[in-house]
Amino acid sequence: MKKVTEGLKAIAETVALCRPEVISAYPITPQTHIVEELSVIVANGKLKCEFINVESEFAAASVVLGASVAGVRAYSATSSQGLLLMAEVLFNMAGMRLPVVITDANRAVSAPINIWNDWQDTLAIRDAGLIHLFAEDNQEACDMHLQAFKIAEDHEVMLPVMVNLDGFILTHAFDPIEFPEQALVDKYLPKYVPMEKLDVKNPLSFGLMGGPDRYLETRYAMAETMKTCPAVIRKAAQDFNKMFGRNYGELIEEYKMEDAEIVLVSMGSIISSMKDVADDLRAAGKKVGVLKIRCYRPFPVQDVIKSLCGKKKAIILEKALSIGGVGILTADIKAALYGQKNVPEISDFILGLGGRDIRISDIKAIVALAEKANLKGEFYGLDPKLVEEMDK
Amino acid sequence: MSTVKVFNAGHTACSGCGLSLAARLVMEAAGPNVIVSNSTGCLEVFTTRSPQTAWGVPWVHSLFENSGALATGIVAALKMQGKENEARVMAFGGDGSTADIGFGIISGMWERGDDVLYVCFDNEAYMNTGIQRSGLTPFLGATSTSPAGSVTGGNQKQKKNIPMIAAAHGVKYVATACVGYQRDLQNKIKKALAIKGPKYVQILATCPLGWGNDSSLTIQMGKLAVETGLFPLFEVEEGKITNVMNVAKPKPVEEYLKLQTRFRHIVKNPEEVAKVQAIADANFKRYTKDKVLF
Numbered sequence: 001m002k003k004v005t006e007g008l009k010a011i012a013e014t015v016a017l018c019r020p021e022v023i024s025a026y027p028i029t030p031q032t033h034i035v036e037e038l039s040v041i042v043a044n045g046k047l048k049c050e051f052i053n054v055e056s057e058f059a060a061a062s063v064v065l066g067a068s069v070a071g072v073r074a075y076s077a078t079s080s081q082g083l084l085l086m087a088e089v090l091f092n093m094a095g096m097r098l099p100v101v102i103t104d105a106n107r108a109v110s111a112p113i114n115i116w117n118d119w120q121d122t123l124a125i126r127d128a129g130l131i132h133l134f135a136e137d138n139q140e141a142c143d144m145h146l147q148a149f150k151i152a153e154d155h156e157v158m159l160p161v162m163v164n165l166d167g168f169i170l171t172h173a174f175d176p177i178e179f180p181e182q183a184l185v186d187k188y189l190p191k192y193v194p195m196e197k198l199d200v201k202n203p204l205s206f207g208l209m210g211g212p213d214r215y216l217e218t219r220y221a222m223a224e225t226m227k228t229c230p231a232v233i234r235k236a237a238q239d240f241n242k243m244f245g246r247n248y249g250e251l252i253e254e255y256k257m258e259d260a261e262i263v264l265v266s267m268g269s270i271i272s273s274m275k276d277v278a279d280d281l282r283a284a285g286k287k288v289g290v291l292k293i294r295c296y297r298p299f300p301v302q303d304v305i306k307s308l309c310g311k312k313k314a315i316i317l318e319k320a321l322s323i324g325g326v327g328i329l330t331a332d333i334k335a336a337l338y339g340q341k342n343v344p345e346i347s348d349f350i351l352g353l354g355g356r357d358i359r360i361s362d363i364k365a366i367v368a369l370a371e372k373a374n375l376k377g378e379f380y381g382l383d384p385k386l387v388e389e390m391d392k
Numbered sequence: 393m394s395t396v397k398v399f400n401a402g403h404t405a406c407s408g409c410g411l412s413l414a415a416r417l418v419m420e421a422a423g424p425n426v427i428v429s430n431s432t433g434c435l436e437v438f439t440t441r442s443p444q445t446a447w448g449v450p451w452v453h454s455l456f457e458n459s460g461a462l463a464t465g466i467v468a469a470l471k472m473q474g475k476e477n478e479a480r481v482m483a484f485g486g487d488g489s490t491a492d493i494g495f496g497i498i499s500g501m502w503e504r505g506d507d508v509l510y511v512c513f514d515n516e517a518y519m520n521t522g523i524q525r526s527g528l529t530p531f532l533g534a535t536s537t538s539p540a541g542s543v544t545g546g547n548q549k550q551k552k553n554i555p556m557i558a559a560a561h562g563v564k565y566v567a568t569a570c571v572g573y574q575r576d577l578q579n580k581i582k583k584a585l586a587i588k589g590p591k592y593v594q595i596l597a598t599c600p601l602g603w604g605n606d607s608s609l610t611i612q613m614g615k616l617a618v619e620t621g622l623f624p625l626f627e628v629e630e631g632k633i634t635n636v637m638n639v640a641k642p643k644p645v646e647e648y649l650k651l652q653t654r655f656r657h658i659v660k661n662p663e664e665v666a667k668v669q670a671i672a673d674a675n676f677k678r679y680t681k682d683k684v685l686f
Binding site: 021022024048049050052053054055056058059062063064065066067068069070071072074088089092096198199200202203204205206207208209210211214 | 424425426427429436437440441442443445447448449450451452453454455457458461462463464465466468469470471472473478479496497499500503504
């Protein structure tokens with residue numbers, strides 16, 4: 001059934017269809033409507049679930065960790081400062097191999113305090129061991145939650161999955177959303193079967209100390225899972241497409257890439273604008289394509305090599321930065337391409353931080369800039385007056 | 393009687409460790425049908441060096457400050473699985489985890505009224521990291537971060553009163569216990585586990601390494617802490633003190649202080665000892681049977 005729904009409410013309704021048994025979350029803009037809507041769904045008896053109000057995101061992540069190790073499907077949602085407050089728990093959750101799904105409404109990180117969109121929050125915890133998926137639009141964000149639980153709970157994976165969607169741009173946008181039938185969701189996503197759990201009939205210890213003699217191998221096992229889980233992620237997307245008839249790509253999505261000479265690369269909602277730019281520029285005779293990174297961790301190294309090698313130019317658009325380093329997505333892409341043949345020229349731009357608008361005209365201007373010169377870590381859209389003022 | 397022990401020997405605690413004794417007493421009182429969520433600290437480290445474990449019950453450790461929130465999640469998960477009557481849930485934390493870094497988590501758990509017995513193993517400092525001061529380090533006790541300096545001698549603050557804070561949350565059952573009184577300790581654990589809702593038991597656990605007492609005096613230190621009035625044993629039920637361990641003839645605090653190097657800097661200073669004595673005297677007046685607290 002299709003109905004016009006706000007992004008966050010649509011996600012809440014979709015998460016409810018996934019039948020999580022324990023939900024714990026804490027309010028933070030722009031995530032709050034998810035936790036509000038889920039509390040209403042549970043309060044009205046539409047989802048049999050323990051909804052637990054907590055005193056912080058740290059507690060929320062810890063509650064769902066406890067629920068997961070006790071053997072049930074668990075869910076949380078957060079954003080920005082809240083995600084950073086969860087950070088310690090998230091590293092632990094991944095290390096304990098617990099398949100919790102967490103939604104992150106991507107938002108800038110303070111200071112200055114800013115509630116608007118960029119990716120700084122999620123990329124700050126990219127090394128925690130979670131699988132990071134990025135949604136392009138609200139339908140994909142909803143559908144991605146079904147896939148996220150399926151991927152996380154696969155016994156070949158057993159890692160938490162974070163579904164990322166751009167704050168406000170997607171979270172607060174009203175779109176016609178196709179909600180799947182409960183019976184089909186149940187078929188795609190059967191009840192969670194833990195491999196081990198806290199159980200008095202089979203008393204096991206979880207979260208043991210791993211000394212210098214064991215820690216390395218434990219972390220190696222996580223890294224190995226990240227190498228093998230792309231197969232599970234691909235299958236989750238393919239099975240979803242078969243059952244629900246919607247396809248967003250697997251680890252990446254390619255748009256008009258076959259004969260492309262210039263490739264725009266990014267993640268999240270900006271991809272839609274980039275596709276429009278590709279269409280417009282193609283009409284003007286430029287062979288432009290778009291590479292969407294749908295799965296950021298594990299980073300789809302082989303897909304990126306296949307997609308970009310042989311192209312003339314790649315233009316990477318980043319909505320976060322590693323201050324004192326290089327663009328975060330850019331570093332991943334360059335690392336993937338190093339040593340390959342026919343590597344394209346790469347320009348990368350930092351833009352849109354803290355919710356600064358990115359218009360179609362901006363992306364076209366960026367293409368024009370990159371055609372003139374290879375630009376590295378170029379801040380796009382700076383206000384020269386403000387820059388001068390802050391310089392003082 | 394189960395053949396599986398709930399808390400097994402072979403762990404790596406120090407000799408004379410009051411914490412390992414307290415944990416064993418708690419576990420034997422609790423029996424096999426419990427799930428334990430354990431904060432980071434000595435107890436976690438000396439019982440679970442992978443791949444070994446001392447625990448014969450389902451046990452989980454996540455972080456330093458979240459055993460309470462984990463317990464909440466476990467209770468919720470059991471309920472969703474229809475197994476809420478299959479296991480009682482306990483959360484363990486040390487004094488630092490309980491009074492300091494995990495304090496907000498515990499307050500949240502109590503406010504929600506979760507059906508968890510929270511046990512604080514109070515050895516009065518961050519022993520696992522090398523005897524640093526915590527919110528439960530006693531007044532004037534020397535630690536590696538509240539040293540016996542030439543200007544200030546030892547910890548300048550009194551112990552944070554977590555039992556009263558628990559009682560103020562409406563925690564249904566609050567008790568203090570110590571390794572000096574083992575039957576009392578076990579009775580309190582059994583009583584707590586029979587109650588639905590939030591429970592808090594704080595157990596004073598001698599740490600020979602951190603306190604600087606002879607490791608043969610673990611039990612005696614516990615007894616002396618109670619007999620001097622420095623660690624009163626009591627129970628609070630529904631906001632009322634229902635039981636206080638009677639100390640017929642209180643001992644001077646000096647008898648307790650002089651056995652520990654952490655108080656070495658004050659035992660020869662009558663003025664400083666008098667300050668500690670005043671705390672003990674006040675405790676005897678404060679904790680009286682049938683007193684309505686909240």
